Amino acid sequence: xxxxxxxxxQIEGVTKVFAQGNVTALQDIDLELQPGEFxxxxxPSGCGKSTLLRVIGDLVQPTAGTVTVNGxxxxxxxxxxxxxxxxxxxxxxxxxxxxKNIALPLELLGWDRERRRRRIDEMLALVELTGFADHHPxxxxxxxxxxxxxxxxxxxxxALLLMDEPFGALDEMTRERLNLELLAIWRQLGxxxxxxxxxxxxxxxxxxxxxxMSPRPGRIAGVVDIDLPAERTVExxxxxxxxxxxxxxxxxxxxxxxxxxxxxxxALTDAARAGxxxxxx
Amino acid sequence: xxxxxxxxxxxxxxxxxxxxxxxEWIPAAVVFCLGIAVWEGAIWAFHIKQFLLPxxxxxxxxxxxxxxxxxxxxxxxxxxxxxxFAGGSAAGxxxxxxxGRFRALGGVLxxxxxxxxxxxxxxxxxxFNAWFDPLAPGSKMxxxxxxxxxxxxxxxxxxxxxxxxxxxxxxxxxxAGELTIWRRVRVPTALPYVFTSLKVASVLAMIGAIVGEYxxxxxxxxxxxxxxxxxxxxxxxxxxxxxxxxxLGLALYAAVVVAERLTIRWAPASRDP
Numbered sequence: 375x376x377x378x379x380x381x382x383x384q385i386e387g388v389t390k391v392f393a394q395g396n397v398t399a400l401q402d403i404d405l406e407l408q409p410g411e412f413x414x415x416x417x418p419s420g421c422g423k424s425t426l427l428r429v430i431g432d433l434v435q436p437t438a439g440t441v442t443v444n445g446x447x448x449x450x451x452x453x454x455x456x457x458x459x460x461x462x463x464x465x466x467x468x469x470x471x472x473x474k475n476i477a478l479p480l481e482l483l484g485w486d487r488e489r490r491r492r493r494i495d496e497m498l499a500l501v502e503l504t505g506f507a508d509h510h511p512x513x514x515x516x517x518x519x520x521x522x523x524x525x526x527x528x529x530x531x532x533a534l535l536l537m538d539e540p541f542g543a544l545d546e547m548t549r550e551r552l553n554l555e556l557l558a559i560w561r562q563l564g565x566x567x568x569x570x571x572x573x574x575x576x577x578x579x580x581x582x583x584x585x586x587m588s589p590r591p592g593r594i595a596g597v598v599d600i601d602l603p604a605e606r607t608v609e610x611x612x613x614x615x616x617x618x619x620x621x622x623x624x625x626x627x628x629x630x631x632x633x634x635x636x637x638x639x640x641a642l643t644d645a646a647r648a649g650x651x652x653x654x655x
Numbered sequence: 656x657x658x659x660x661x662x663x664x665x666x667x668x669x670x671x672x673x674x675x676x677x678x679e680w681i682p683a684a685v686v687f688c689l690g691i692a693v694w695e696g697a698i699w700a701f702h703i704k705q706f707l708l709p710x711x712x713x714x715x716x717x718x719x720x721x722x723x724x725x726x727x728x729x730x731x732x733x734x735x736x737x738x739x740f741a742g743g744s745a746a747g748x749x750x751x752x753x754x755g756r757f758r759a760l761g762g763v764l765x766x767x768x769x770x771x772x773x774x775x776x777x778x779x780x781x782x783f784n785a786w787f788d789p790l791a792p793g794s795k796m797x798x799x800x801x802x803x804x805x806x807x808x809x810x811x812x813x814x815x816x817x818x819x820x821x822x823x824x825x826x827x828x829x830x831a832g833e834l835t836i837w838r839r840v841r842v843p844t845a846l847p848y849v850f851t852s853l854k855v856a857s858v859l860a861m862i863g864a865i866v867g868e869y870x871x872x873x874x875x876x877x878x879x880x881x882x883x884x885x886x887x888x889x890x891x892x893x894x895x896x897x898x899x900x901x902x903l904g905l906a907l908y909a910a911v912v913v914a915e916r917l918t919i920r921w922a923p924a925s926r927d928p
Binding site: 428431433452453454455457458459461463465467468469470471478479482510536 | 840
């Protein structure tokens with residue numbers, strides 16, 4: 375969908391220092407995203423992965439360095455509505471129905487009613503929520519709310535989908551199902567996705583590339599190319615190559631030689647459990 | 656298209672909902688009737704003097720026998736309360752909006768507002784009567800208005816500020832301007848808070864108007880009427896005046912509730928009565 379050859383996102387020497395507390399959230403980040411890539415940012419809390427996502431989306435201004443999106447500055451890209459964003463919390467508006475939540479960015483873009491209605495129907499079908507158009511968010515389960523949030527982010531076909539731990543608050547089963555749904559949507563639309571997560575197995579399962587980050591200051595510790603078959607299924611979790619890649623990411627997380635934070639321990643245990651779970655099935 | 660409904664009960668038909676609400680009111684109605692019966696029975700059983708505590712039936716019958724003076728007086732007081740309610744609430748909403756928009760303004764105004772709120776405003780009633788014409792409704796509206804102002808200011812501001820940072824980030828990612836964010840996010844988020852404070856204010860307005868009248872006003876007003884009836888030991892009429900005040904206060908409150916339900920149609924059914 376984007377011009378081939380030119381990266382969708384080009385990050386050069388980005389550093390972000392938060393004046394409050396003088397924290398270096400990001401230091402000298404260089405990263406390029408090609409069209410149609412699914413890139414995960416993984417790392418412990420405080421590694422700056424969410425900050426990097428916001429710098430790409432022009433929600434946080436870098437202290438130094440540049441971000442280019444589709445050949446434009448990040449600010450211009452935001453003004454051109456090139457971003458679709460999904461947060462951990464679905465951030466749906468209670469006073470709007472499901473249909474009207476999805477329509478929100480379309481309204482801001484000035485689409486007429488008929489065009490909005492058609493797109494809402496398409497998006498509801500895409501996230502398998504046809505029939506829920508007139509429901510209010512509080513009438514839906516957490517997983518359904520997050521699907522509405524994804525539908526809203528994709529409704530106006532943004533060049534780039536930014537996802538900040540979108541499935542972090544969901545139970546394991548819902549999360550696995552939504553992972554598969556997201557991959558199906560991604561293949562269908564060919565969008566470029568930046569995906570922030572705590573979970574090693576989720577990152578490896580979904581991505582074409584995993585960017586491993588380390589904290590204090592936030593840096594890229596390494597990038598792992600995920601050479602699993604393009605078609606990912608439930609069985610992918612049992613693929614020996616899947617374990618190798620999970621191990622590779624885990625090693626990168628560990629190599630920092632620092633004491634692990636509780637969240638990192640959790641991420642490692644999760645990965646270990648994912649391996650054990652696959653064997654036990 | 657439709658047919659798949661996951662949430663039971665939330666979208667029941669209007670008739671069924673009305674029926675269920677009626678059933679929910681039954682316990683309150685029973686307790687109310689019991690209370691009246693005990694009141695009436697106690698006066699009869701313990702020979703309580705009429706001037707200490709009149710019988711409920713006598714008070715209600717006063718609504719008719721003294722209706723010629725009570726209801727016009729009630730209307731006068733109601734208009735004062737309504738004027739104060741409208742003016743005070745509007746001012747509260749305007750100031751809250753200004754503070755919500757310009758944070759620096761809040762740093763200047765909020766400490767002053769909080770300090771002013773600690774002043775027992777009722778104590779100003781005689782002074783307001785001196786400032787404004789005590790016989791004109793303006794002096795009573797001023798007291799009612801000042802009473803309404805603070806709760807509406809504080810709650811509206813709180814509502815405007817209870818927007819989550821994620822909601823703002825989302826809107827900014829759509830390149831939405833400040834005005835759009837206000838219209839689409841801040842105002843809808845604040846509305847339930849505003850209505851909660853308007854309900855409080857509706858009651859305060861009636862109190863303000865009547866207390867203002869206690870310190871002097873045209874004779875055709877509830878506060879003046881209640882006070883003078885009590886002075887000549889006509890407690891039955893005084894009680895009837897209080898009943899009229901309550902009924903009118905309840906009407907104002909109910910009007911706010913109706914406005915709330917018409918405005919906030921989307922909210923879950925759980926709401927305080």
